[in-house]
Amino acid sequence: MERFVDLKSYNTFGLPVVASYFSLISDTSDMEALIADNVFQESRKLILGGGSNLLFLDDFFDGLVIQPQNKGWEVVDEKGNLVFIKVQAGTDWAAFVDEMVDAGYHGLENLALIPGKVGAAPMQNIGAYGVEIKDCFYELEAFDFQTGKIKKFDKDSCDFGYRSSIFKHNARGRYLINTVTFALKKQANLNTSYGNLEDYFTKKGIKNPDIKELSEAVKDIRRAKLPDPTFIGNAGSFFKNPVIHQLLFDDLLKEFPQIPAFPAGTNTYKIPAAWLIDHAGWKGYRKGDAGVHDKQALVLVNYGNASGREIFALAMKIQLDVKKKYGIHLDPEVNII
Ligand SMILES: Cc1cc2nc3c(=O)[nH]c(=O)nc-3n(C[C@H](O)[C@H](O)[C@H](O)COP(=O)(O)OP(=O)(O)OC[C@H]3O[C@@H](n4cnc5c(N)ncnc54)[C@H](O)[C@@H]3O)c2cc1C
Numbered sequence: 001m002e003r004f005v006d007l008k009s010y011n012t013f014g015l016p017v018v019a020s021y022f023s024l025i026s027d028t029s030d031m032e033a034l035i036a037d038n039v040f041q042e043s044r045k046l047i048l049g050g051g052s053n054l055l056f057l058d059d060f061f062d063g064l065v066i067q068p069q070n071k072g073w074e075v076v077d078e079k080g081n082l083v084f085i086k087v088q089a090g091t092d093w094a095a096f097v098d099e100m101v102d103a104g105y106h107g108l109e110n111l112a113l114i115p116g117k118v119g120a121a122p123m124q125n126i127g128a129y130g131v132e133i134k135d136c137f138y139e140l141e142a143f144d145f146q147t148g149k150i151k152k153f154d155k156d157s158c159d160f161g162y163r164s165s166i167f168k169h170n171a172r173g174r175y176l177i178n179t180v181t182f183a184l185k186k187q188a189n190l191n192t193s194y195g196n197l198e199d200y201f202t203k204k205g206i207k208n209p210d211i212k213e214l215s216e217a218v219k220d221i222r223r224a225k226l227p228d229p230t231f232i233g234n235a236g237s238f239f240k241n242p243v244i245h246q247l248l249f250d251d252l253l254k255e256f257p258q259i260p261a262f263p264a265g266t267n268t269y270k271i272p273a274a275w276l277i278d279h280a281g282w283k284g285y286r287k288g289d290a291g292v293h294d295k296q297a298l299v300l301v302n303y304g305n306a307s308g309r310e311i312f313a314l315a316m317k318i319q320l321d322v323k324k325k326y327g328i329h330l331d332p333e334v335n336i337i
Pocket residue numbers: 012046047048049050051052053054068089114115116117118119120121123124125126127128167175176177178226227228229234235236237335
């Protein structure tokens with residue numbers, strides 16, 4: 001276990017945060033030894049993947065940061081068209097998706113190039129381009145910090161929702177996700193219906209894209225749209241897209257006839273948070289080194305030396321302003337630590 005570790009290179013906002021304890025774990029015996037340690041028992045704990053969905057408020061994390069290091073994947077079963085892939089928590093998500101695409105295993109190709117590690121993916125049921133991991137999730141194994149034992153979760157017990165799961169809510173902080181198993185398909189219809197993708201293929205003159213062409217399209221669009229955290233600190237979308245009731249939507253339509261909306265269940269609509277923030281005038285806003293990206297209003301950025309509190313203060317200002325202008329509450333997607 002290391003002491004006083006700087007987490008600047010471990011979080012994509014690039015915030016300089018010192019953690020009092022830092023422990024890398026590679027296997028079950030590392031985890032068992034850690035659980036038996038006094039530091040584990042007495043400290044506040046944070047499980048860290050790639051740090052791409054975190055905002056540290058302070059420059060000191062008085063606790064124990066645990067980072068899974070177990071990597072790699074294997075085929076654990078095959079049934080007809082299905083192939084079951086078990087992947088270790090410390091595996092890089094984007095590299096794993098590329099390997100599934102190369103192997104011709106379908107299901108994750110729309111989730112190409114999302115930063116982070118596999119262990120964090122179930123946490124908020126990561127999603128992009130019309131697909132969420134719940135669509136091909138089979139089960140996961142997690143260390144239970146309360147019992148010290150490994151527990152299996154099937155899809156139902158993960159309680160997946162839009163950018164949410166039991167791990168983000170009721171069971172927050174209790175489990176370390178150690179492996180995730182996906183049920184992928186050898187043959188499948190590709191999901192190319194998401195707006196940007198259709199336009200992309202039309203422009204490129206591609207009629208029936210294959211799995212590789214689809215994942216390359218997703219990557220191209222993402223590279224063009226999203227700031228790369230290697231160059232500018234950010235954690236992707238800062239807020240979730242709000243889901244509102246029909247009555248509020250009808251009211252808003254009168255004042256903002258151009259407001260975009262997508263049906264999201266009975267009498268409810270999902271509104272793009274980016275549109276709300278943009279139309280409230282925040283796109284490109286900057287105060288000190290904390291700002292709103294000039295091409296993507298949903299992404300808050302650290303231009304260099306912003307503090308976690310400055311970024312958070314900006315997020316709260318936006319939240320308040322959007323509430324005032326549209327009566328809609330924006331919920332952060334990023335985990336505030
Ligand atoms: C440029 C950019 C684009 C992005 N695009 C998308 C997108 O399209 N769709 C999307 O859904 N997300 C997106 N994200 C957000 C982020 O990439 C995902 O949420 C990702 O899954 C976070 O992985 P991570 O390993 O970095 O998690 P971290 O940021 O390290 O952790 C996130 C949360 O998960 C917990 N956690 C991490 N590992 C484990 C584990 N093994 N067991 C239990 N809990 C754990 C942490 O404690 C924390 O609460 C984007 C982020 C960036 C920077």
